[in-house]
Amino acid sequence: MAQQQQDNLLSKNEAAGNARAKYGDMTPRENMMAILEGRQPDYYSNFMEALVMIPDPVLMRDRCPADGQEHPDVWGTTWVRIPGSPGAHPHVTDENASIKDIENWKEELTIPTVEGLDWTMAEEMAAKVDRKEKFVSFLCSAGLFERSHHLMGMENAFCNYLEYPDEMEELLTAIADFKIAQIRETAKHIHPDVIFYHDDWGSKQNLFLPPSVWREMIKPQQQRISDVIHECGMLYVHHADCICQPIVEDMVEIGIDIWQGVIPENDIVEIQRITDHKLPMIGGIDGALLNTEGVTKEQIKAEIHRAIDTYCPGGYFYPALPNTSLYNAENDAYFQKELGDYGHQWAVEHPIL
DSSP states (O other), rough: OOOHHHHHIIHHHHHHHSSSOOOOSSSSHHHHHHTTTTOOOOOOGGGGGGGOOOOHHHHHHOOOSSSSSSEEEEOOOOEETTSSSOOOOEOOOOOOOOOOGGGGHHHHHOOOOOOOOOOHHHHHHHHHHOTTTTTEEEOOOOOOHHHHHHHHHHHHHHHHHHHHHHHHHHHHHHHHHHHHHHHHHHHHEEEEEEEEEEOOOOOOSBSSSOOHHIIIIIHHHHHHHHHHHHHHHHHEEOOOOOOOOOGHHHHHHHHHHHHEEEEETTTTTHHHHTTTSSSEEEEEEHHHHSSSSSOOOOHHHHHHHHHHHHHGGGGGGGOOTSSSSSSHHHHHHHHHHHHHHHHHHHHHSSSHH
């Protein structure tokens, strides 16, 4: 996940939510649960505002400083964050890849441990959260697909998924084992209400893998992860700001509680129809449009109204930017207020009977 998005999740969402006017008697948590359960909310808005994201030691040990230098993470992947850039990105070459030969991945890769980390700060932060007001959440970044291409590079990953499916299945199983250990360890220390799980499965045009390959290789391991999330008593929020439309029924089968980051390049109204309210969504507002240089307040307002008017009638929908906030601070402040105001107006004018 890009570093700026991490920073947003750890601070900016909560600040935006707290700056909102009070639209009714519900707490932010109660309001978001009303939408999730198909009940009348006080307002329609971004589910993420009700989260307090706890920076746990698994996440924090791999933060990349914005110094333009190469920094390896605990998996051996090299990351670079250029000063002033939106975030950190993997810089994987044939020379520095953690896995150079997929047939020898077990010898080449050392899978990190989640044991022996200092959870003191995370535990103290979680203990201060009023869980009647907000959800305690944590970010589980670099999911199965993303971690696989972080280890070998995107082009090699695509080839290996098709040419070495047995080895890739073994690798994905090992990555899933790590994720499951991380989820259980986090549940033990801070008892989260929500896991914000990150794995982009596509681009703005299509899925990265053919649906049949995704179903054969990613889906079974994602099912294991989902089962553990629910066993630990958490809501499973899956971030994928990309095309996922070909697999949305699979996402329901896996047990994803909310899809966060849904972009309008998906046919959201059609997804609401075919999933029959079983896949609540967060997003729908065109972030690329509103983060364009020179965007006007009139354009911001029009896009907010378009998204709410188009997607909220289908229910179980949280209108939001896929990346949660605008980069320009003045535009973001206007966006957040207009989203809350019109989300409240729409809720009043369209009561759930």
